[in-house]
Amino acid sequence: MNWEVVIGLETHAQLQTRSKIFSGSSTAFGAEPNVQASAVDIALPGVLPVLNREAVVCAIKFGLAVGATIAPRSVFARKNYFYPDLPKGYQISQFEIPVVSGGGLDIRVGAGDTAKFVHLTRAHLEEDAGKSLHEDFHGRTGIDLNRAGTPLLEIVTEPDMRSSAEAVAYARALHALVQWIGICDGNMQEGSFRCDANVSVRRPGEPLGTRREIKNLNSFRFMQQAIDFEVQWQINEIEEGRAIRQATVLFDPDTGETRAMRTKEDAHDYRYFPDPDLLPLEITADWIALVRSGLPELPQAMQQRFQSELGLSAYDAAALTASREMAAYFEAALESAGRDNAKPVANWIMGELSARLNKEGLEIAAAPLSAPQLAGIVRRIADNTISNKIARDVFDALWAGEGRDADAVIAARGWQQITDTGAIEALVDEVLAANQKSVEEFRAGKEKAFNALVGQAMKATKGKANPQQVTDLLKKKLGV
Numbered sequence: 001m002n003w004e005v006v007i008g009l010e011t012h013a014q015l016q017t018r019s020k021i022f023s024g025s026s027t028a029f030g031a032e033p034n035v036q037a038s039a040v041d042i043a044l045p046g047v048l049p050v051l052n053r054e055a056v057v058c059a060i061k062f063g064l065a066v067g068a069t070i071a072p073r074s075v076f077a078r079k080n081y082f083y084p085d086l087p088k089g090y091q092i093s094q095f096e097i098p099v100v101s102g103g104g105l106d107i108r109v110g111a112g113d114t115a116k117f118v119h120l121t122r123a124h125l126e127e128d129a130g131k132s133l134h135e136d137f138h139g140r141t142g143i144d145l146n147r148a149g150t151p152l153l154e155i156v157t158e159p160d161m162r163s164s165a166e167a168v169a170y171a172r173a174l175h176a177l178v179q180w181i182g183i184c185d186g187n188m189q190e191g192s193f194r195c196d197a198n199v200s201v202r203r204p205g206e207p208l209g210t211r212r213e214i215k216n217l218n219s220f221r222f223m224q225q226a227i228d229f230e231v232q233w234q235i236n237e238i239e240e241g242r243a244i245r246q247a248t249v250l251f252d253p254d255t256g257e258t259r260a261m262r263t264k265e266d267a268h269d270y271r272y273f274p275d276p277d278l279l280p281l282e283i284t285a286d287w288i289a290l291v292r293s294g295l296p297e298l299p300q301a302m303q304q305r306f307q308s309e310l311g312l313s314a315y316d317a318a319a320l321t322a323s324r325e326m327a328a329y330f331e332a333a334l335e336s337a338g339r340d341n342a343k344p345v346a347n348w349i350m351g352e353l354s355a356r357l358n359k360e361g362l363e364i365a366a367a368p369l370s371a372p373q374l375a376g377i378v379r380r381i382a383d384n385t386i387s388n389k390i391a392r393d394v395f396d397a398l399w400a401g402e403g404r405d406a407d408a409v410i411a412a413r414g415w416q417q418i419t420d421t422g423a424i425e426a427l428v429d430e431v432l433a434a435n436q437k438s439v440e441e442f443r444a445g446k447e448k449a450f451n452a453l454v455g456q457a458m459k460a461t462k463g464k465a466n467p468q469q470v471t472d473l474l475k476k477k478l479g480v
Contacts, residue, residue, distance in 0.1 A: 006161075007159065010198070013154075021051065023040035037149075041087070069100070078090040164224045164228050197214045214226045229257055247260045247263055306321075312342060320350070337375035424469050427461065432474075432477060
């Protein structure tokens with residue numbers, strides 16, 4: 001196409017504090033409109049903001065998790081612009097000195113791809129605005145200020161991503177991280193985690209093109225669709241001889257298109273100046289050390305441990321640390337199955353278990369199959385008690401709650417694998433005698449005929465014969 005795509009993301013992560021960033025109002029989701037908006041939130045005359053210490057702790061956790069610099073002294077500023085759901089007429093944010101600077105995240109798009117490092121520019125604390133409600137007012141707009149003052153961490157990347165797939169991989173990695181360290185619940189439907197994508201195109205080697213910002217993407221699928229549409233739209237515009245104007249756009253999932261909302265402002269349009277009601281935020285080395293001591297093992301460190309100690313691939317290690325809950329499930333299953341079974345346990349979690357969870361819309365913490373139960377299946381495959389085919393039947397039974405563990409299900413159903421060589425050899429002789437046509441086709445060079453013979457042997461034992469023994473005996477009988 002002779003075009004290069006350039007993408008940077010700005011993400012608003014709602015911090016998991018019980019109260020708002022500058023007031024004592026609740027941040028609980030789902031309350032009736034305007035019942036969680038205090039005098040501070042609605043900007044009554046004479047009120048003063050007071051910074052929520054826990055919001056700062058969340059910012060420090062994030063900075064430590066991404067290897068960033070945490071400012072010993074940062075400043076809050078007033079960002080002036082008009083929204084009907086911003087009562088003060090300005091937003092309290094950070095501009096010149098953010099609390100977190102630099103750092104980054106490793107992302108991986110596909111199984112065979114090497115990791116790519118996405119650099120972060122900054123992460124700063126700010127308050128959210130309220131919400132305008134249009135649907136229920138017949139030509140009028142209602143204002144709900146429950147969200148006004150909700151603490152946010154705005155996380156800004158460098159323009160490092162070169163495709164919608166990379167943008168989604170970054171957003172997923174960030175989404176997992178903020179949940180992992182416990183600073184954001186990641187609920188995209190409730191607006192706890194939402195992304196703005198700055199998208200531009202250029203000829204390779206040329207300066208950056210004019211960007212357009214796609215606002216409020218709250219779905220990974222919509223993010224990919226929106227970026228792909230916007231990229232093609234910009235290319236078409238330029239190739240038709242029209243210039244791209246910097247703008248803020250919205251994505252319509254019904255049409256799959258972006259549409260302009262307003263001309264994009266630059267920093268000088270917001271007339272930032274230090275908020276006179278808030279002292280500079282000072283973070284000491286002792287405070288950072290205290291927060292660091294409470295952090296869990298981070299995903300990247302855990303991935304490296306899984307690779308070095310268990311021999312898993314980088315892709316497997318990344319998949320198993322997609323969430324803290326999945327990593328905990330894997331480690332619990334591994335403890336029961338034994339470290340020698342790390343790869344089979346990983347395969348079952350990433351394969352059969354994940355597929356079933358996706359199909360039924362469940363999180364791994366709600367899986368009907370416990371980690372020890374899954375480990376029991378893996379152990380019985382490893383010691384040849386059951387075949388992989390029967391193992392899937394055991395999985396189904398345990399998922400449906402039809403047994404306490406794999407051993408109980410196997411015993412109750414009589415699913416133990418036949419491993420007696422004499423019995424299998426007699427069975428193979430019967431199969432060869434009854435399927436002479438397949439034997440002749442195999443001897444004539446048709447490889448598929450051999451697979452048909454294996455299938456007949458397995459069918460005769462209802463899948464209970466050891467597949468490797470069946471294969472080896474058939475080859476021996478056929479002189480392979």
